[in-house]
Amino acid sequence: MNPFASALLAWFDRHGRKDLPWQHPRDAYRVWLSEVMLQQTQVVTVIPYFQRFVSALPRLRDLAAADEDTVLALWSGLGYYRRARFLQRAAQICVSQHGGELPRDFESLAALPGIGRSTAGAILAQAHGLRFPILDGNVKRVLTRYLGIHGHPGQSAVEKVLWQHADALTPIERTADYTQAIMDLGATLCVRSRPQCDGCPFADTCVAKRDGLTAQLPSAKPSKAIPTRDTVMLILRDAQGRVLLERRGPQGVWSGLWSLPEASDHDGAWRAAQSFARIDDAQALPPFRHVFSHYRLQVEPLLFDEATAHRGIADNPYLRWCDAGERAALGLPAPVRSLLLDL
Numbered sequence: 001m002n003p004f005a006s007a008l009l010a011w012f013d014r015h016g017r018k019d020l021p022w023q024h025p026r027d028a029y030r031v032w033l034s035e036v037m038l039q040q041t042q043v044v045t046v047i048p049y050f051q052r053f054v055s056a057l058p059r060l061r062d063l064a065a066a067d068e069d070t071v072l073a074l075w076s077g078l079g080y081y082r083r084a085r086f087l088q089r090a091a092q093i094c095v096s097q098h099g100g101e102l103p104r105d106f107e108s109l110a111a112l113p114g115i116g117r118s119t120a121g122a123i124l125a126q127a128h129g130l131r132f133p134i135l136d137g138n139v140k141r142v143l144t145r146y147l148g149i150h151g152h153p154g155q156s157a158v159e160k161v162l163w164q165h166a167d168a169l170t171p172i173e174r175t176a177d178y179t180q181a182i183m184d185l186g187a188t189l190c191v192r193s194r195p196q197c198d199g200c201p202f203a204d205t206c207v208a209k210r211d212g213l214t215a216q217l218p219s220a221k222p223s224k225a226i227p228t229r230d231t232v233m234l235i236l237r238d239a240q241g242r243v244l245l246e247r248r249g250p251q252g253v254w255s256g257l258w259s260l261p262e263a264s265d266h267d268g269a270w271r272a273a274q275s276f277a278r279i280d281d282a283q284a285l286p287p288f289r290h291v292f293s294h295y296r297l298q299v300e301p302l303l304f305d306e307a308t309a310h311r312g313i314a315d316n317p318y319l320r321w322c323d324a325g326e327r328a329a330l331g332l333p334a335p336v337r338s339l340l341l342d343l
Contacts, residue, residue: 004146004202005171005178011201012181015188017043021051026176028102028127029060035119036083039136043187049078061100064091072257072331079334081257086114104128117163125170125179133166134179135159138186143169144218145190148207152221228296232269233260233336235285235343236277236307242321243340244276244313245330253292258320258330260301260339269302276319277307290335301339 001009020043022034033053037046053074057063063071068088075084090112094102102123103109110120118139121132140153143165151158171178189196197209208214236244245258261276263269273279285301313319322330327340 001171001173002169004169007201008181008185009171009174009177012177012184015199016177016181016184017188021047021054023180026126028123030054031123031127032102032115032119033087035122035136036087036114037078039083040080041078046078049075060091060094060102063088064095064100068256069258069330073329076257076331076337077334081254081331081333083114084331085256089113090115104130106132122179125175127176129176131170131172131175133163133170134183135163135166136183138183138190139166141192141218142182142186142190145195145208145214146202146206148211148213148217150217150219152219154221226295228298230264230298230300232263232266233299233301233339234263234269234273234276235260235301235303235340236273236279237303237305237343238277238307238309238321240323242323243327243343244307244309245320245322245327245332247318254333256331258322258327258332259336266302273302273304273307275310276313277304277309279304279307281305285339288335288339299335303343 020034022030034046034050037050037053056070056074057066066088068085071084071088072081075081078084093112094100098108102112104124106120106124109115109123110117115123118134118136121134122136124130124132125134140159140162143149143162144153147165149158149161149165153159153162185200189200195214197203197206197214200206200209203209208217234244244261246261247258248254248256250256261272263272270282273282281304283303283305285303287298287300290297290299309321313321324340327337332340
């Protein structure tokens with residue numbers, strides 16, 4: 001075993017995380033769910049979502065057969081909802097083409113929607129002990145600092161070098177533990193800001209620590225201005241306390257989720273509200289900002305209370321009046337769910 005892997009596993013045996021819910025049992029389905037949920041999300045946030053998800057859909061076949069609204073409702077709050085759709089689509093492919101299981105063949109596994117090279121490696125290494133490297137955000141941070149690799153890790157040339165090192169350092173023995181260990185090191189000690197180098201098993205051999213570069217590595221992504229888009233969200237609430245929801249289209253953010261109707265300005269909001277229901281007045285609620293990876297959304301909520309629905313709205317598959325109980329079972333964007341809970 002190479003010295004890096006030996007030192008990392010010795011640290012893992014003393015300090016690694018061994019009681020995460022997807023480790024007991026550590027089967028392919030549970031590892032896969034956790035890996036997808038952990039993309040751009042911290043462990044402490046993921047744990048309750050994971051537990052709720054596997055409680056409702058304990059097997060891959062359950063996920064494949066579930067109603068999409070159920071899947072999105074279970075995912076609601078984790079963001080990046082395309083990940084949830086890819087999960088279900090991949091599960092359906094596994095049922096139709098792989099006997100209801102995630103394939104153990106790397107090429108077949110990596111070809112499934114939303115999986116790719118690193119996630120496939122993590123599944124095969126952790127669930128089956130097979131020697132495949134991974135390169136998630138935590139691993140990129142550990143390797144760029146340990147080896148002193150400059151350049152943004154998302155750039156293809158830098159990522160290619162990182163993959164070469166990740167493969168060379170992954171041992172044949174204890175591959176599952178090594179995979180968890182290098183993720184744990186990045187998540188608990190070699191963190192983005194103020195890494196805890198004194199507790200790191202590589203404190204004496206890390207290039208970034210030696211050269212005082214822990215704040216500079218990994219190299220930052222070249223910055224560009226993030227635009228802001230303004231929208232007015234319409235909250236039409238009838239006398240029974242039901243709120244009008246609209247299913248978003250297949251493209252753009254929150255695609256396929258149930259959300260609130262929107263308009264670009266107040267005049268457009270009034271026209272849209274009048275097309276849905278008879279209304280008398282509107283109340284402006286406190287505005288808020290929601291940040292996506294590529295733009296900021298400035299939201300002004302407008303409440304139309306005591307609205308009376310026009311006939312035919314309930315027959316539209318993309319519009320429905322929902323009470324609080326019905327909303328809880330739907331996939332709603334997290335800021336919309338929070339907004340409605342505060343009413």
